[in-house]
Amino acid sequence: MTTDKRSQSAHAPLLPANEILRAKALTVYERLVALYGAREHIPRREPMHELISTILSHRTTGKNEGEAYRNMWARFGSWQAIRDAPLPALIETLSPATFPEVKAPYIQGVLTRIATERGESEPNIDFLRDWPTDQALDWLMSMPGVGIKTATLVLLFCFGRPVLPVDTHVHRISQRVGLIGAKVNPTAAHPIVLALLPPDPYLLYNFHIANLRHGQQVCIWGTPHCEKCPLTDICDWYQKNRAARSGS
Ligand code: SF4
Helix, strand or coil, rough: HCCCCHHHHHHHHCCCHHHHHHHHHHHHHHHHHHHHHCCCCCCCCCCCCHHHHHHHHHCCCHHHHHHHHHHHHHCCCCHHHHCCCCCHHHHHHHCCCCCHHHHHHHHHHHHHHHHHHHCCCCCCCCCHHCCCCHHHHHHCCCCCCCHHEEEEEEEHHCCCCCCCCCCCHHEEEHHHHCHHHHCCHHCCCCHHHHHHHCCCCHHHHHHHHHHHHHHHHHCCCCCCCHHHCCCHCCCHHHHHHHHHHHHC
């Protein structure tokens, strides 16, 4: 740390730790959105599609997730037929995704639960639009194969609720920057990172999208491209691993 920086921090107003982290989270948002641009918050697909595709997306590329979803629909043609399909046939159609033998029973379990509870001939989850966020979150997370990341993604993307999906990119960047501790796992990170940001669905959506792009292009798994990053001055990982080495 330079003398200048020492004297600045010595004279900075003393903020409670949470306020410092909130300010840092907002800076991450502002700088990454300035870099990648803000997106209009418009649902990209209908809620059932989002839910099932997100189950398929676990440890799978977007391309393979899309191929598995299209295969499934080309072969069976309706949610009812997917629900009632012989398991081996459904597993076969999902083979572009990873773990199709795990995801196929999850998908049939979700479709069966919705049909049992809601009774509609063609399953849908549009009713969640009218439910309080916590209730909708609990309901989604009671479904087979649906954890907090999938549930928050559906509620934020499709229903504009003020929640934040912490995917691998949001988690990695939040850890490196120092919004969460090194031992905080992705599930535990959800309420922590959410509490640092304003409860604004547009902001949360763009925080998620900008972190996703940054994690894919710059703050990648392995060695990050810090030389291209606008967060170096507020990043704990950079300050510890790079700034110290370069003497800055
Ligand atoms: S400075 Fe480096 S480690 Fe920190 S957020 Fe940017 S790319 Fe990631």
